[in-house]
Structure formats: C-alpha cells, structure tokens
Amino acid sequence: MKKGLMTVLVLCVLALVAIPACAPAEPQVETIKIGVIGPMAFVQGEHHWHGAEMARDEINEAGGIKVGELMMPIELVKADSNEILSVPDAAAAMEKAITVDNVDFLVGGFRTEAVLPMQDIAMDNQKIFLGCGASHPELCARVAQDYDKYKYWFRVTPINAEYLAQVNFLILGMVISVVKDELGIEQPKVALLMEKAVAAEPLVQAAHMYLPAMGVEIVGEWRPSPTATDVTAELSAIKDAGAQIILTYLSGPVGIPYAKQWGELEIPAASVGINVEAQKMGFWNATQGKGNYELTMNMYARVEQTDKSIPFYDKFVAERGEFATYNAGTYDAIYIAKEAIERAGTLDSDAVVAELEQTDYLGASGRMAFMPNDTAVPHDIVWGPGYITALGTQWQDGELVCVWPPLGEAWEGITYEGTVAYELPPWVIDYWKAD
Amino acid sequence: MFEAILINGAMLGGIYALLALGFSLIFGVAKIINLAHTAFYMLAAYAIFTSAHLLGLSAIPSIALSVVLTTLIGIGTYKLFIERVREHETTVLILTLALALVFQECMLLAFGGHFLGAPSFVSGYVELLGVRVSNQHLLTFGVVLASLFGIWVLLSKSKLGIAIRAVAQDREIANLMGINVGRMCLMTMAIAVAMAAISGAMVAPIFVLEPRMWMYPLIMILAVVVLGGLGSIKGSVAAAFILAYTETLVVFLVPVGSFIKGAVALAVMVAVLLIRPEGLFGVAFEEERL
Numbered sequence: 001m002k003k004g005l006m007t008v009l010v011l012c013v014l015a016l017v018a019i020p021a022c023a024p025a026e027p028q029v030e031t032i033k034i035g036v037i038g039p040m041a042f043v044q045g046e047h048h049w050h051g052a053e054m055a056r057d058e059i060n061e062a063g064g065i066k067v068g069e070l071m072m073p074i075e076l077v078k079a080d081s082n083e084i085l086s087v088p089d090a091a092a093a094m095e096k097a098i099t100v101d102n103v104d105f106l107v108g109g110f111r112t113e114a115v116l117p118m119q120d121i122a123m124d125n126q127k128i129f130l131g132c133g134a135s136h137p138e139l140c141a142r143v144a145q146d147y148d149k150y151k152y153w154f155r156v157t158p159i160n161a162e163y164l165a166q167v168n169f170l171i172l173g174m175v176i177s178v179v180k181d182e183l184g185i186e187q188p189k190v191a192l193l194m195e196k197a198v199a200a201e202p203l204v205q206a207a208h209m210y211l212p213a214m215g216v217e218i219v220g221e222w223r224p225s226p227t228a229t230d231v232t233a234e235l236s237a238i239k240d241a242g243a244q245i246i247l248t249y250l251s252g253p254v255g256i257p258y259a260k261q262w263g264e265l266e267i268p269a270a271s272v273g274i275n276v277e278a279q280k281m282g283f284w285n286a287t288q289g290k291g292n293y294e295l296t297m298n299m300y301a302r303v304e305q306t307d308k309s310i311p312f313y314d315k316f317v318a319e320r321g322e323f324a325t326y327n328a329g330t331y332d333a334i335y336i337a338k339e340a341i342e343r344a345g346t347l348d349s350d351a352v353v354a355e356l357e358q359t360d361y362l363g364a365s366g367r368m369a370f371m372p373n374d375t376a377v378p379h380d381i382v383w384g385p386g387y388i389t390a391l392g393t394q395w396q397d398g399e400l401v402c403v404w405p406p407l408g409e410a411w412e413g414i415t416y417e418g419t420v421a422y423e424l425p426p427w428v429i430d431y432w433k434a435d
Numbered sequence: 436m437f438e439a440i441l442i443n444g445a446m447l448g449g450i451y452a453l454l455a456l457g458f459s460l461i462f463g464v465a466k467i468i469n470l471a472h473t474a475f476y477m478l479a480a481y482a483i484f485t486s487a488h489l490l491g492l493s494a495i496p497s498i499a500l501s502v503v504l505t506t507l508i509g510i511g512t513y514k515l516f517i518e519r520v521r522e523h524e525t526t527v528l529i530l531t532l533a534l535a536l537v538f539q540e541c542m543l544l545a546f547g548g549h550f551l552g553a554p555s556f557v558s559g560y561v562e563l564l565g566v567r568v569s570n571q572h573l574l575t576f577g578v579v580l581a582s583l584f585g586i587w588v589l590l591s592k593s594k595l596g597i598a599i600r601a602v603a604q605d606r607e608i609a610n611l612m613g614i615n616v617g618r619m620c621l622m623t624m625a626i627a628v629a630m631a632a633i634s635g636a637m638v639a640p641i642f643v644l645e646p647r648m649w650m651y652p653l654i655m656i657l658a659v660v661v662l663g664g665l666g667s668i669k670g671s672v673a674a675a676f677i678l679a680y681t682e683t684l685v686v687f688l689v690p691v692g693s694f695i696k697g698a699v700a701l702a703v704m705v706a707v708l709l710i711r712p713e714g715l716f717g718v719a720f721e722e723e724r725l
Contacts, residue, residue, distance in 0.1 A: 042547070225693075228693075233693075
C-alpha cells in the first residue's frame, strides 16, 4: 500500500515537471528595458514613474522604438531609490537595477546627494542615465572633468542650480518691480530663506553676489533644515527684519509648514523662489489655502511652451489627479532616448551617447538640447530663450497659474499663451501702504 | 527682537512641554521609557487627518475620535507587548522603538510618503507685544496649561492619582497596601498615550504630517525629560522651555544656523548634565518626583 502510494506521488511530481516542459515556448519579445529610479513612496518618484508610463504607453502603442530593422517595445523597471530617507538605499537600488534587472537605460534620480553615487555606479557600468530631478552643476561638471567615464550621463530636468538661480532672479526681478510700483518702496528688503541642502548653495552664493546690484538690500539669511516642521521663529525674525520679499529655496517638506505659517501669520513679505511642495496640487489642501499667493519656479503649467505642453499637462492631471512636478520629465527623457536610439540604429551605449549629444527635441517643457562638450557643464539641459525657460507659477485662489515669463513679452519677447499677471498678497499691500 | 524671542520661545516651549508630559508621566510611574510615545502622537495626527479630511468630521468629534482610538491602540500595545517585558528595561527600550518603526511603516503604507497638512481648529493670529502668534499656537499653549492643571488635580486630589503616586514611590509597598500595581501601570499608560494623542491634535496642524514625523519630537522629549530630571514633571516643563528658548535664540541671533537649532539645544542639555548629571530637578527633589 505504502509502495503504491509512493509510486503515485512520484508520478505526479514527474507530471508536474514534464507538462510545462512540453508546453510550446512562448515567443520572447525583445524589449528595451528602461529603469525608472526614484523615491517611489514619495511624489517625486511617483511622478518619475507616471511620466515614464505615459511615454511608454504612447511609444508602444505606436509600435515601439525602431532599432535598426527591429521594432522593440519599452519595458519599464521600477527601482525604488528611497533617496529621501537613505542615500545607501539609492546606491543599492541602482546596483540592483543594473546587475539584477539588467536595464538598458536609466531615467530618474532626485536628491543630488543620492544621484552623485548613483551616477558613479551607472557610469562604471556604462549605462546611459538621464537625470530627472537633481540640479547640482557638479553632475555635469564631472562629464567635463572625465568625459570617458561620465559621458553616459545627461540631465534632462531640471535646469541646473546656476540656471535655477538666474530664473529665480528674473522672477524676483518681476516681483521687485511690482513691490516698487505698488508699494512705492525704492529699495526693497529681501530675506533669504533657503534650506540647508547641497543644491541650495549655488543659489545662496549667487544671491549675495547679484541681489545688491538689483537694487535690493539683503536683511538676513535663514537656513532651516529641509525637514523642519516649524519655521514660525524664522518668519517672526524675517518680519522683525522689515523684509518686503522672502526669496526661498525649499525642496523638502519644510515648504508646507513654511507656506502655511507664512499665510496664517500674514507675514508682510511677498514669497518668491523655489518651493517644490508648492508645485503640487496637494499643496492647497496641505496648507488649507494659507499658501495662497505663494510663487514658485516650475517646469509645467497650463501654458503653451510647445504644442505638446498642454496635452501633456491635461493628460497627466486626468490620469493622476494632480499636477505634474518636474520629475515627470521622464516623459520627455524617454522620447529623447527613443529618438537618439533610432538615429543610432543600435542600443550600443557609445553610439547612443553620440546621438544624444545631437538632441534637438520639442518636448512638453520646451525645446530640449544638451550643452556641448566644450562647455563647463556638458550634457546639461540648455536653458534660455528659445529653449527651456522654466516658469514662474503662483497660487491664486486655488489655481496654480503661470506668471513668468511675464505678460507683455517683457522678457526676451516671450509670453506663453495662458499667462496671467502676478499678484501681491493683499495683506502685504495693506501693511506697507498703511506705513 | 526681545519680544519676538520671548513670545516665540514660549509657544515652542508649550509644544515641547505638551509632547513631554505624557512621556514623563509613564516613566515616572511605571519606569517605562516608551520610545513609541511620539509614534502615538503621529497615529493621532493621522487619525485626525483621516477623520477631518476623509470622513468630513468637524474639530471636536475628530479630536475625540482620534484620542479614543489612539488610547485604545496604546492600551492594546501595552497589554500585548510591553507588560510582558516591563521588568527588563533594555528590552522595553528596543521593543518600543521597534513598535514605533512598525507604526511608521504602517502609515507609509496607508498614506504614502506624501507630506500632508492636518486641519487647524482655529485660524488667524493675534499680536502679543507686537509679535504675531497663530491662534493654533495659543490654543496649544492653553491646552498645555490645562493639561498641567489636570495632571496636578489627578495626582494630588483623586484616589487614582494617589494610587499612581504610591506605585511610583515604592511598587512593593504599594502592592502590599493592596494597590493593583499592574492596573495602575496600565492606567498610567492609557493617560500617557491619551496625552500623546492630545499633542497630536494640537501640534499636528502646526507641523506637517509624514510617516517620520515622530522622530525629531522623540529626540526633543528625551532631551526634555533627561534635562528636567527623569520622572519629574515639573522638571520636564522647565526643561521644555529651556530647550525651546535655546532654539529660538539660535534662529534670531544666528539665522544662518537655524538648521542646527535642535543640535544647539541638545548641546545645552549635555552641558547642564555634565554639571548636574541627575538633571535640573532630579534626585535632590525625590519626594516630589511627580
């Protein structure tokens, strides 16, 4: 009896093994594996992923990427870098994406502190990595310092921190003009409120160099932690210092309590600069509307930078129920990679790099090209009129609207369709005009 | 500037005192260093966010629901995990820290890493000595005062409070006197967690909600109770204001260093402990430890 039972058992096991082996093999479709690496539990990584998904779906629906004679669909691989919480996690995620998931290309990255080591790992493995989040110029300066090693890196978004500073100052210049005109203050006072982070340092240095020449007085520099939860004391100190304008650089969660407390206390200073949290649809609810009139630099708004901008914006909002942050630039990054691969006719990294360097692509955020190899920051996204300009967006009564480049083509003859006028917070006007 | 430092320091001190009160109570009575204390504060904050934003409840029902729910979770945590290892201090430390991390991951799973805002119960501001103070900050300060009064009434005027103090003074004798020590520890845990939940209700609208929001307050309340003297509520309140004023002074006098205001406050704590290792109101005031 026992022997019979054992025989039946062995036959069943053999059958279980044999049946799949006899089944006809499914045809293996060759895909181009693109690793999307970012902090997936946070909005930055979520937007990396969703921007990439949108590009993948559109490209695959159209047949895929033409590599020589072959049409290859895109396969996305999600790699959670967890870089907001842990830089070592980011390095481990990059290693896994390359050595275990065997990705062909990579897009993403957010925190400069994490992207620097991730970049090294990708370069050591000669994997093309299109950055979609970190702004420090060092990432592209490395390409100039050691081209053979770092040539596989290209920054698609955002514009680098020095360009961010220039745009910030242009937007600030607009606010300064409004403060002078509406409040009658000849030399406005500016407080710098910039989180203590690597990417903020170029902006801080640039502020000290250029703001006095713009006809303003810097009344103080406050450097809260990117994860600070209460900046009431800083705001009190800024009010005490008599500032009419607060120039911000806030990429971390501090952007929410800052805006909420600024609006709650009606600090009599216009807030302008970079506040990544203010780029998100959830900002309005998170600040309970107290973030009204907050002005932040942005890469997307519902304006026509190119004919792809508004369709991309509307589709993203429809599919995700929120605005796209600049991390959704993985959408353009994948299209840029597609065109370079098709021109190269191969997936060979060196050949694709050569074509990426020739990129001239009209994307959702503007005309995209990379800085040439004989510059200080090769492979960096080009900024300027006719290329990526970035935008200034302001919250006005629950809507995030574009206010820069300003109306009237006042900057380099550029005004995008859909732009509105910048508004000073009414309490700022009341406070300073009462004086 | 002096007025701004005075008022801002007082408001921040109120926040730290409110966060530290329950922690100081559970340590003083049950000798439990509950490193999950601020995790309960986090749970309450998320509970308020859920009830206000997702269920549409108004302020009072939101607070009541979150305090009750968090307290029940606290009691359950104590009965299931902490009570069994209560006599082993190191085990309690590690266990409660692990529980805090578990709660963090649960919140990360449920809400993601998004930074959320809990609704303020009172909006607007007033001007005190020319300094703008949000009404939510003032409400928090009022709740601190009410909580201190409530604890004083509980511990000095009620039978439960007297039993709690007896257990704090000498567990064995209290047991011999017929006091159920285990039940007193449970009651103290419930009160401490309820206070953490009230902190969440008052403080969360000022700060930002995210799964790691319990970490920095934990460091500060540990500093507060150590500086004040372990088990001394009076000491905890004093220490809360000392650390708060230190942070505020950094922001006003060295604004470029505002990112290390917490570290400076902790350095002050270390300096005091080097001179007085038992803390400000430590062993010297044994008879009024609570």
